[in-house]
Amino acid sequence: MTVQRVKFYQTGSFAVGNRLLDPAQRSTQARMDRANSITSGHRACQGCGEALAARYVLDAASRATDGQLVVVNATGCLEVFSTPYPESAWRVPWLHSLFGNAPAVASGVAAALRARGRTEIRVIGQGGDGGTVDIGFGALSGMFERNDDVLYVCYDNQAYMNTGVQRSGATPPAARTATTPAVGPQPGNTFGQGKSAPLVAMAHEIPYVATATVAGLRDLEAKVFRAMQLRGARYLHVLVPCPLGWGSGTGETIRLGRLAVETGLFPVFEAERGEVVAVTPIRRRLPVEEYLRPQRRYAHLFDPAVRSDVIERLQAMADRNVRRFHLEGKR
Amino acid sequence: MLSQIEGSRAVAEAVARCRPQVICAYPISPQTHIVEALSALVKSGRLTGCEYVNVESEFAAMSVAIGASAAGARAYTATASQGLLYMVEALYNAAGLGLPIVMTVANRAIGAPINIWNDHSDTMSQRDSGWIQLYAESNQDAVDLHVLAFRLAEELSTPVMVCMDGFVLTHAVEPVDLPDPSQVDAFLPALRPRQVLDPAEPVSIGAMVGPEAFTEVRYLAHLTQLRALDRIPVLARELRDVLGRGGTGLVDPYRCEDAETVVVALGSVLGTLKDTVDELRAEGVAVGVLGVTTFRPFPADALREALRRARRVVVLERAFAVGVGGVVSADIAAAMAGTPQRHYTVVAGLGGRPVTRDSLRSMIADAAADQLAPLTFLDLDHDLVRQATGGQP
Ligand SMILES: Cc1ncc(C[n+]2csc(CCOP(=O)(O)OP(=O)(O)O)c2C)c(N)n1
Ligand code: SF4
Ligand SMILES: [Mg+2]
Numbered sequence: 001m002t003v004q005r006v007k008f009y010q011t012g013s014f015a016v017g018n019r020l021l022d023p024a025q026r027s028t029q030a031r032m033d034r035a036n037s038i039t040s041g042h043r044a045c046q047g048c049g050e051a052l053a054a055r056y057v058l059d060a061a062s063r064a065t066d067g068q069l070v071v072v073n074a075t076g077c078l079e080v081f082s083t084p085y086p087e088s089a090w091r092v093p094w095l096h097s098l099f100g101n102a103p104a105v106a107s108g109v110a111a112a113l114r115a116r117g118r119t120e121i122r123v124i125g126q127g128g129d130g131g132t133v134d135i136g137f138g139a140l141s142g143m144f145e146r147n148d149d150v151l152y153v154c155y156d157n158q159a160y161m162n163t164g165v166q167r168s169g170a171t172p173p174a175a176r177t178a179t180t181p182a183v184g185p186q187p188g189n190t191f192g193q194g195k196s197a198p199l200v201a202m203a204h205e206i207p208y209v210a211t212a213t214v215a216g217l218r219d220l221e222a223k224v225f226r227a228m229q230l231r232g233a234r235y236l237h238v239l240v241p242c243p244l245g246w247g248s249g250t251g252e253t254i255r256l257g258r259l260a261v262e263t264g265l266f267p268v269f270e271a272e273r274g275e276v277v278a279v280t281p282i283r284r285r286l287p288v289e290e291y292l293r294p295q296r297r298y299a300h301l302f303d304p305a306v307r308s309d310v311i312e313r314l315q316a317m318a319d320r321n322v323r324r325f326h327l328e329g330k331r
Numbered sequence: 332m333l334s335q336i337e338g339s340r341a342v343a344e345a346v347a348r349c350r351p352q353v354i355c356a357y358p359i360s361p362q363t364h365i366v367e368a369l370s371a372l373v374k375s376g377r378l379t380g381c382e383y384v385n386v387e388s389e390f391a392a393m394s395v396a397i398g399a400s401a402a403g404a405r406a407y408t409a410t411a412s413q414g415l416l417y418m419v420e421a422l423y424n425a426a427g428l429g430l431p432i433v434m435t436v437a438n439r440a441i442g443a444p445i446n447i448w449n450d451h452s453d454t455m456s457q458r459d460s461g462w463i464q465l466y467a468e469s470n471q472d473a474v475d476l477h478v479l480a481f482r483l484a485e486e487l488s489t490p491v492m493v494c495m496d497g498f499v500l501t502h503a504v505e506p507v508d509l510p511d512p513s514q515v516d517a518f519l520p521a522l523r524p525r526q527v528l529d530p531a532e533p534v535s536i537g538a539m540v541g542p543e544a545f546t547e548v549r550y551l552a553h554l555t556q557l558r559a560l561d562r563i564p565v566l567a568r569e570l571r572d573v574l575g576r577g578g579t580g581l582v583d584p585y586r587c588e589d590a591e592t593v594v595v596a597l598g599s600v601l602g603t604l605k606d607t608v609d610e611l612r613a614e615g616v617a618v619g620v621l622g623v624t625t626f627r628p629f630p631a632d633a634l635r636e637a638l639r640r641a642r643r644v645v646v647l648e649r650a651f652a653v654g655v656g657g658v659v660s661a662d663i664a665a666a667m668a669g670t671p672q673r674h675y676t677v678v679a680g681l682g683g684r685p686v687t688r689d690s691l692r693s694m695i696a697d698a699a700a701d702q703l704a705p706l707t708f709l710d711l712d713h714d715l716v717r718q719a720t721g722g723q724p
Contacts, residue, residue, distance in 0.1 A: 069530055072398060083535055083537075085538040085540040086538075092530070093528040093534060094537075096535075097394060097424050097428070097537055098424055104394035104395050104398070108396060108402070108406070109528060111382040111395065115380055
């Protein structure tokens with residue numbers, strides 16, 4: 001690998017940290033020979049968390065497998081913004097079939113590689129939260145249950161973004177979407193609905209389940225590396241803020257990812273064979289309000305009047321996560 | 332060598348000799364015996380180099396086949412009826428992506444009312460999916476058509492379904508001559524995919540195509556099907572040379588030469604029809620049968636040629652387009668437009684109702700006397716209909 005030497009005057013800067021590390025430990029993105037699995041020039045919105053996460057996931061996976069990778073993509077923003085014919089942003093072998101079948105298509109690729117004696121080539125399936133936790137959930141469960149040799153990555157922006165921000169089974173309570181409008185006595189998405197795909201994945205007792213966010217890109221890379229060391233069905237659920245759907249500033253993507261973690265609303269953990277083996281502890285616990293305020297999808301909780309009743313319910317959800325996943329433990 | 336074997340097992344043996352690399356299966360009657368036999372062949376080690384994937388739905392079955400085929404493996408699955416409909420979205424996708432998947436459909440009715448018995452409603456509903464459709468008349472036919480199907484699919488890079496009548500063929504035990512593995516190897520070369528997912532040469536498959544090129548993509552799919560019309564007779568002849576038996580691939584005329592009345596049909600009912608025609612011929616009735624082996628692409632020229640001299644054509648339909656009438660008839664009428672020929676549609680054998688020789692005899696007699704209604708339901712129980720309609724006819 002080509003190594004960039006750290007110049008002395010840089011050592012005081014925050015960004016230099018990566019370059020002080022041993023070359024093998026540095027972020028894949030810092031390497032001159034990174035795969036650029038998804039190249040620039042695609043049509044994602046500015047500040048798209050999904051595009052960022054996909055790039056880190058696939059570049060890390062490429063590095064972990066020495067470029068021996070095939071990617072299967074569900075319909076959704078990631079597919080649409082990356083491949084408007086005759087353009088393609090992908091520099092990995094890439095297949096898009098349908099919205100609800102990416103896990104099964106990935107299983108088929110894995111089966112073909114096994115039959116052809118090419119198991120050094122690894123398979124990644126990927127899709128949005130709608131493609132994963134709703135329409136593709138049967139196929140995902142089948143892939144898990146058969147323990148097919150696939151890493152499936154869900155880029156969770158908490159709604160059907162590609163079709164214009166409609167509610168999915170991963171949309172959080174109170175969030176406004178085009179099909180859970182901020183009107184009536186219970187504005188936004190209903191409480192008591194939705195599912196945790198990572199917990200359901202764990203119930204399949206597959207080798208590896210992990211969550212991550214775009215706020216922890218090194219953590220995300222490390223989890224991809226860990227996943228690629230294992231064989232069998234693996235699941236990675238990445239929270240990816242979406243400026244368009246969340247009504248957030250295009251420069252807020254990383255900060256919102258961090259706030260989702262630090263409020264306790266999005267627990268970051270790893271599980272092996274159905275048991276949690278590691279959690280990312282919250283360094284400095286914040287009230288959920290700090291996460292909600294910058295997002296227009298929650299604007300109805302603050303204007304015209306502050307809906308403390310609703311905010312308290314969301315706070316209770318965060319508190320429960322902290323207790324359940326022991327997020328306030330020691331580092 | 333002839334063996335006394337169930338149709339499903341014979342098809343499984345034939346498929347195994349085509350050396351599929353990925354088989355995915357989800358059970359539905361009357362397809363089950365095929366995939367059961369294949370699982371035994373793989374598990375026992377008789378079929379090597381093959382991954383057998385038990386999937387959670389037919390939608391997944393076709394999706395696994397899509398992934399496998401795109402990754403360069405010879406992929407096979409089988410289904411029927413509700414299962415075929417459950418995979419429809421993936422069916423169109425496989426065709427659109429030009430993946431050479433081969434699938435057996437054990438033809439069965441579609442509910443409601445739920446009905447496990449044979450007719451052609453399932454595959455006829457998918458005639459526009461972009462899949463080539465071949466219909467087997469007998470179990471021997473079904474076996475040989477599978478060998479043809481893999482070669483055809485891979486040569487044109489397009490999926491092929493082999494349709495065989497559920498129960499009537501799948502569960503019938505009769506003598507079948509299974510092709511020798513060496514014969515299959517002589518006819519079917521190893522898969523050379525048009526495009527494959529390979530890190531050494533990354534391709535993007537399945538891009539989004541807008542108005543500027545979508546029509547052209549569909550047009551190219553049509554050209555591929557037209558090319559199949561040229562290739563099927565050639566491949567059928569080649570297969571005949573290897574096996575020493577078999578049909579011509581597109582249509583199968585039987586005693587049509589001087590026939591005034593020709594009955595057109597697909598699938599196993601052709602056997603009964605041919606027997607009936609033999610009887611009637613002995614009585615001096617100028618009647619013939621035209622079997623349609625290839626229904627998609629539609630062999631319009633071959634049909635025109637075979638039906639040219641007939642005064643009337645009866646299309647015996649094992650499916651029904653509610654609110655319109657015949658499915659096959661519509662295509663035949665279009666192919667024969669401008670001729671003075673009379674055309675009759677007879678809907679028969681829905682949901683497994685037997686199509687008997689007696690009924691066929693009276694149908695042909697009525698047609699020959701031009702007494703047949705343009706749309707007839709063979710053996711319709713008028714009493715039952717009256718009960719349901721409160722006395723209306
Ligand atoms: C069977 C089917 N139903 C619906 C659609 C329409 N559709 C395409 S993308 C999409 C939303 C995707 O949402 P998600 O999976 O969350 O991905 P995102 O765009 O948010 O990244 C929908 C509903 C479709 N393509 N296919
Ligand atoms: S709508 Fe959201 S997910 Fe889609 S491209 Fe824009 S920012 Fe990304
Ligand atoms: Mg989404």
